[in-house]
Every structure is written in structure tokens, then in C-alpha cells.
Amino acid sequence: MLKVSELYIYPIKSLAGIKLNRAEVTDRGFKHDRRWMLIDENNRFLSQREVALMALLKVSIEDAGVTVTFNKTSIQIPFDFENQEFISVEIWDDTCRAQLIDKNIDKWFSDILGINCRLVYMPDESLRVTDPRYAPAGSVTSFADAYPFLLIGQASLDDLNSRLDVAIPMDRFRPNIVITGSEPYQEDLIDEITINGISFSGVKLCARCNIPTIDQQTARASKEPSKTMAKYRLKNKKIYFGQNLIHSATGLINVGDEVTILSKHTEDRFIV
Structure with a gap:
């Protein structure tokens, strides 16, 4: 069973995040x-x-x-x-x-x-609209890079850490929603899911910049994990990790909520 294991917000863009037990879904995240x-x-x-x-x-x-x-x-x-x-x-x-x-x-x-x-x-x-090439009209976001939510599976980080000499925490990737119970990178193919009655749609894999190489506790940068991810998560010269989501309703979601997958993507662009 897939469940929400962690929730995060980042009130001021690119500053440290806040870990929550419950998060309110608004029109833009x-x-x-x-x-x-x-x-x-x-x-x-x-x-x-x-x-x-x-x-x-x-x-x-x-x-x-x-x-x-x-x-x-x-x-x-x-x-x-x-x-x-x-x-x-x-x-x-x-x-x-x-x-x-x-x-x-x-x-x-x-x-x-x-x-x-x-x-x-x-x-x-x-109202800052999301990219119409990937998200439907009417979808808006905050000062996030592009979309209201970023979803990552804990199994994906575990798989990455098994390839690294030194394991890294989830905060390097700055997700909003972390799930457990999935297979590694299962989130890549998520099309539509529901959490506590709220529908979310996966619209675009997240192309990673250099921020995952920055230790969030020291602000020191290194070559990892980008060096390792480039060996197996590289497509069209971009490294992908996590899935961007949009949503169609507001409400509350909680750590421990069940995640139900309603449909999956089959397009080549969602396959790394």
C-alpha cells in the first residue's frame, strides 16, 4: 500500500523547508x-x-x-x-x-x-499559470520552479543511496510529498492519484539542477549525487528525479494517508 510518509513546505523560495504532519492544499499548492x-x-x-x-x-x-x-x-x-x-x-x-x-x-x-x-x-x-505544454489551462502555482507539487518515492532515494558511497537525505531534493510502499521510480509513471479525496496529476518529470549537490546543513557543494544519477537517470541531457504534480481540488492531506493510483503514463517522455 502506498502512503504519504513526509510532507514539506518551503515558505521562502530556496530557504530551508519545514516538515509537516498535515498540509493544506490551496489553489496554488x-x-x-x-x-x-x-x-x-x-x-x-x-x-x-x-x-x-x-x-x-x-x-x-x-x-x-x-x-x-x-x-x-x-x-x-x-x-x-x-x-x-x-x-x-x-x-x-x-x-x-x-x-x-x-x-x-x-x-x-x-x-x-x-x-x-x-x-x-x-x-x-x-496568478502564475503553469506551462500549458504540460498542464491544463487554469492550473496555477506559487513561486515554485514550475508546478504546485513535487512528489518523490522513498524507494527512489533508497535506490540512489545504494549507489552512493555516502547516503544523502531527502532534503537535497526539496519535495512536497514523499511516499512509501512504491517501487523505485514508480512515481515517474504516475498519471492520476488521489490522496484523502484530492486528485493529483503527474505532468512532468523533474529535471534536476545543481541544488541536490548542496548539503542543506552546511551549504557545501559536491559532485554527488549528480555524478551518480547521470549514469542511470539521464535522458535528453537532463537528470530526472521526482514527478511534478498539479491538482484539481483543495483540502487537507496528512502523513499516513493512503495514496491511490488511478492511472499511469505510457508516453515515452515519462520513461527514463
């Missing part, structure tokens, strides 16, 4: 997931790809907002803030509307990361 983002002086998103130190900024959700901690210093980012200044920001090939928050918060992040940056929020009225 889990509640609070990647609704905040750091941008550079050109209003383009920042990530661990360029600034690995971002991995060490720990995030927590409090009653009044988000708290970010680095070493012994922290800052609070309120859910309710007065700034009504909006700008256009770039994330990959997309441009969307975002809300500036506070100059003091911007300075805190800039001082720690050593780069001039600003923190922005995605308001509810800002």
Missing part, C-alpha cells in the same frame, strides 16, 4: 509554500543555485507570520503588512506581480547573504 521569494537588483529570483548560503536560513511558521533564523539572529515577516507597492518579478521565463514587504527586512537578508536583495510576497490576486 500547499498553504504558505513558496509564497515569498528573494529577488536581486534586476527583480529576478534568487536561489541556492547561485547563493548556496540560502540553505542555512531556517524558517518557521508562527501565528503572526514567518520567522527566519540564521545562526543567532532572526527576523519576523508578518502575514499582515502595510506596504502596498507592487512590482513585476521574474522567475525563470515567467513574469508575475509581487508585493514588496519592508526595507528593514530587505536589509537583513542583504547583510546575511552579501548581496543586495529584496523579499517579495505573492498576493492572492497574482
Whole structure:
């Protein structure tokens, strides 16, 4: 039986994630997931790809907002803030509307990361559509790379770790949903599943960048696991690990919920 074993959100894109026992599914992904983002002086998103130190900024959700901690210093980012200044920001090939928050918060992040940056929020009225080549019209996402959810099977990580000299944790791959009970890479072929009455559809295998090579506890990079994955998870010059999902309803899912597979993909693009 397939079950949900782990749930994660990443409130501020590319900062540390938060492990949950229950997650609320909203129109654009889990509640609070990647609704905040750091941008550079050109209003383009920042990530661990360029600034690995971002991995060490720990995030927590409090009653009044988000708290970010680095070493012994922290800052609070309120859910309710007065700034009504909006700008256009770039994330990959997309441009969307975002809300500036506070100059003091911007300075805190800039001082720690050593780069001039600003923190922005995605308001509810800002609708960033998913790639129409893979997802149906009307599907939206947050500041995630491309889709609302990333699903990975624990068996897939176990198989990868059996090939590595030093095992790595799941946090290298930054999933939203982890499942157990599947065969390695069974998630590659998922077309439609249900979890606690909510339907999810697999739309695109996740092509991996360099972030899995960054240790999320030290921010140090290495050649693994990309070097090993390139030997058996390479297709069309890209390394694939995990399946991107979209969804058609809102609600709650919990660790321990059963995952029911309704259909599987047979297209060649889902086969590695």
C-alpha cells in the first residue's frame, strides 16, 4: 500500500523547508509554500543555485507570520503588512506581480547573504499559470520552479543511496510529498492519484539542477549525487528525479494517508 510518509513546505523560495504532519492544499499548492521569494537588483529570483548560503536560513511558521533564523539572529515577516507597492518579478521565463514587504527586512537578508536583495510576497490576486505544454489551462502555482507539487518515492532515494558511497537525505531534493510502499521510480509513471479525496496529476518529470549537490546543513557543494544519477537517470541531457504534480481540488492531506493510483503514463517522455 502506498502512503504519504513526509510532507514539506518551503515558505521562502530556496530557504530551508519545514516538515509537516498535515498540509493544506490551496489553489496554488500547499498553504504558505513558496509564497515569498528573494529577488536581486534586476527583480529576478534568487536561489541556492547561485547563493548556496540560502540553505542555512531556517524558517518557521508562527501565528503572526514567518520567522527566519540564521545562526543567532532572526527576523519576523508578518502575514499582515502595510506596504502596498507592487512590482513585476521574474522567475525563470515567467513574469508575475509581487508585493514588496519592508526595507528593514530587505536589509537583513542583504547583510546575511552579501548581496543586495529584496523579499517579495505573492498576493492572492497574482496568478502564475503553469506551462500549458504540460498542464491544463487554469492550473496555477506559487513561486515554485514550475508546478504546485513535487512528489518523490522513498524507494527512489533508497535506490540512489545504494549507489552512493555516502547516503544523502531527502532534503537535497526539496519535495512536497514523499511516499512509501512504491517501487523505485514508480512515481515517474504516475498519471492520476488521489490522496484523502484530492486528485493529483503527474505532468512532468523533474529535471534536476545543481541544488541536490548542496548539503542543506552546511551549504557545501559536491559532485554527488549528480555524478551518480547521470549514469542511470539521464535522458535528453537532463537528470530526472521526482514527478511534478498539479491538482484539481483543495483540502487537507496528512502523513499516513493512503495514496491511490488511478492511472499511469505510457508516453515515452515519462520513461527514463
